[in-house]
Amino acid sequence: MKIINNLAVLLALAALPAALDAGVVEELAAKVNNEPIMMSKYSKAKEMLAEQYRAAMPDFFKQKDAQEQIDKAAMDKLVDEALLAQKAEALKIKVYDREVDTGVSEVRKRFSRDENNAPLSDTAAEEAFSRELRKENLTREQFREQIRKQLMVRKLVEESIRAKAAQPSEEEIKSYFEKVKAVVGGDKGVLAGLDEEAAQDLAAVAQRFKEITAERIRVRHILVRLEENAPAADKAAALKKAEDIKKELDAGGDFEELADKRSDDKDSASKGGDLGFVVRGMLPAEIDAKAFSLPLGEVSKPVSSQFGYHLLRVDEKRIAVKLKYDQVRDDLGQLLMQASFGKELAGYLKDLRKEAKIQIFAGQNKTSQAQ
Numbered sequence: 001m002k003i004i005n006n007l008a009v010l011l012a013l014a015a016l017p018a019a020l021d022a023g024v025v026e027e028l029a030a031k032v033n034n035e036p037i038m039m040s041k042y043s044k045a046k047e048m049l050a051e052q053y054r055a056a057m058p059d060f061f062k063q064k065d066a067q068e069q070i071d072k073a074a075m076d077k078l079v080d081e082a083l084l085a086q087k088a089e090a091l092k093i094k095v096y097d098r099e100v101d102t103g104v105s106e107v108r109k110r111f112s113r114d115e116n117n118a119p120l121s122d123t124a125a126e127e128a129f130s131r132e133l134r135k136e137n138l139t140r141e142q143f144r145e146q147i148r149k150q151l152m153v154r155k156l157v158e159e160s161i162r163a164k165a166a167q168p169s170e171e172e173i174k175s176y177f178e179k180v181k182a183v184v185g186g187d188k189g190v191l192a193g194l195d196e197e198a199a200q201d202l203a204a205v206a207q208r209f210k211e212i213t214a215e216r217i218r219v220r221h222i223l224v225r226l227e228e229n230a231p232a233a234d235k236a237a238a239l240k241k242a243e244d245i246k247k248e249l250d251a252g253g254d255f256e257e258l259a260d261k262r263s264d265d266k267d268s269a270s271k272g273g274d275l276g277f278v279v280r281g282m283l284p285a286e287i288d289a290k291a292f293s294l295p296l297g298e299v300s301k302p303v304s305s306q307f308g309y310h311l312l313r314v315d316e317k318r319i320a321v322k323l324k325y326d327q328v329r330d331d332l333g334q335l336l337m338q339a340s341f342g343k344e345l346a347g348y349l350k351d352l353r354k355e356a357k358i359q360i361f362a363g364q365n366k367t368s369q370a371q
Contacts, residue, residue, distance in 0.1 A: 029362040030075065032082035042362055045074035071363055081153070083352040088152035093159075095151045103147040161348050165341035173333050177325050180332070184210045184323055205335060211279050213323050218316040219283075219291050220255060220273035225264035226308035242302035242309035249299050255313055264308065277318070287312065 029042035049070050053060045060066055111128040113119055120128065133143060168176075182190045183206035191199040222245055226238040245262055249255060256272030263269040275283075280292060284305045294300055294314045302309040 027361075029360075030079065031357075031359040031361075032079055033086060033356050033358075035082055035086065037078050037082065039362065042074060042078060045078055046070055049074050049077075075360065075362065079353075079358055080349050083349060083356060084153045084156060085149050087352060088149070088156040091156065093152045093155050095148050095155065099151055100144055100148050103151055104144060107147070157345070161344050162341050164344045165337060168333055168336035168340070172336060173329060174325065176332055176336060177328065180206050180209060180328075181323055184213070201339070205332075209323055209328065213321050214279040215292075215320040216277045216279050216318045217291060217314050218277050219275050220259060220313045220315060221265065221268065221275060221287075222255070222259045222263040222273050222311040223265040223268075223307060224262075224302075224309045228306050238309055239302060242311060246299065246301065246311055249311070255299065273313075277316075 027039040028036050029039045030037040053066075053070070063069070108125070108129050111120070111132065112125045114124075133140065138146070179190050179202060183202060191203060194202065222242075224238045224242040224245070226235060230238070245253075245258060248258060259269050259273030261269075263273055265273075268275055278288075278291070280288060282288070283291060284307075286305050287303055287310055290300055290303045291312050291314060294312060296314055296317060298313070300310075300312040303312060304310075
C-alpha cells in the first residue's frame with residue numbers, strides 16, 4: 001500500500017530504463033556489486049516517485065524533508081532493482097523469446113494513442129515508439145534485453161518470494177475489517193497501538209473506504225483565477241468576469257463548453273469542469289459548504305476561495321451507505337496478502353543487501369558501504 005518502493009513500479013514494463021551510452025561520460029549515482037547506476041537513471045526515478053506522490057498524496061510535499069525522502073526512496077528502489085536483477089541472473093532464470101515478444105508488445109501498445117487518447121495509425125505508433133527509444137538512447141536490441149531482465153526479476157519474485165506470502169485466514173480478515181470500520185467511524189484509538197507504517201496503511205485503507213461509503217457529490221466548476229493578495233481592482237475585475245459567465249449560463253449557455261473555453265483550471269476545463277466525486281472535507285471549506293448545499297443541476301453564484309472565484313454545478317448526489325463485510329472481504333483479503341508479500345520481499349532484499357557491496361555517490365552520502 002505504500003507508494004515508495006511499490007513493486008508495481010519496480011516491475012512495470014512501461015518503464016524504459018536509461019541505457020548506458022558508451023560515447024557519453026556520465027556521473028555515477030551509485031554502484032551495486034560494481035554495477036553502475038547512472039545519475040540520469042537516478043534523476044528519472046526521483047521524478048517518477050514525485051509524480052506518484054503528487055497524484056496520490058499531494059499533502060506529502062508540505063513536509064520539510066519531503067525531497068530528502070524521495071531522494072532516498074529513489075536510490076533504495078534502484079539498488080533493490082539491481083540486486084534482484086543480479087540474483088535472477090545468478091540463478092539463471094529462463095525467459096523465453098515468446099515471453100519477451102509479449103512484453104515488448106505490451107509496451108508498444110502504450111504508444112498506440114496520442115496525448116488526447118485518440119488512436120494512432122500503425123505508422124504513427126511505430127514512429128512514436130522509435131522516438132521514445134531514441135530519447136532513451138536505446139537500440140531495439142537493448143530494449144529487448146531490458147524487457148528480458150525485467151521478466152527475469154518478475155519470475156524471481158513470483159517463484160521465490162510471492163509463493164512464501166501467507167494467505168490470510170477468515171479471522172484475520174474479519175479482525176482487520178473491524179479495525180477499518182472503527183477508523184472510518186472516527187475511532188483513532190485503533191491506530192495508537194500500531195507501529196508507524198501499519199498505522200499509515202490502516203489509515204489509508206480506512207480513508208479509501210470512507211470515500212466509497214460517505215455521502216458524495218459529483219461537481220463541476222468554472223474557475224476565474226485570482227491571486228490571494230490581489231489588489232481590490234483585480235478582485236473586482238475577476239468577480240465581474242465570473243458574474244458575466246454566470247449570466248451566459250443563465251441565458252442558456254452550456255456549462256461544459258464554457259468551462260472548456262473560460263475556466264482557468266486547465267486540468268478540469270478539458271473535462272467540462274468535472275472534478276469527479278468528492279466527499280465532505282475534500283474541497284476548500286467555502287466551496288465544500290456551497291457545493292453540498294446546491295440543488296442538482298443548479299449553477300451557483302460566484303464563490304470566493306484562495307484560488308479565485310468559482311461557479312459550481314452538482315451533477316449527481318449519492319447518499320452515505322453502510323460499510324459491509326461481505327462487500328469488502330475480498331479486497332481486504334488481497335490487501336493483507338499484499339502486506340504479507342511486502343514483508344517477504346523486504347526480508348529477501350535485506351538478505352541480498354547483507355551480501356552486497358553498495359557504493360552511494362549521489363547526494364551527501366558520498367561514502368562506500370558494504371551491506
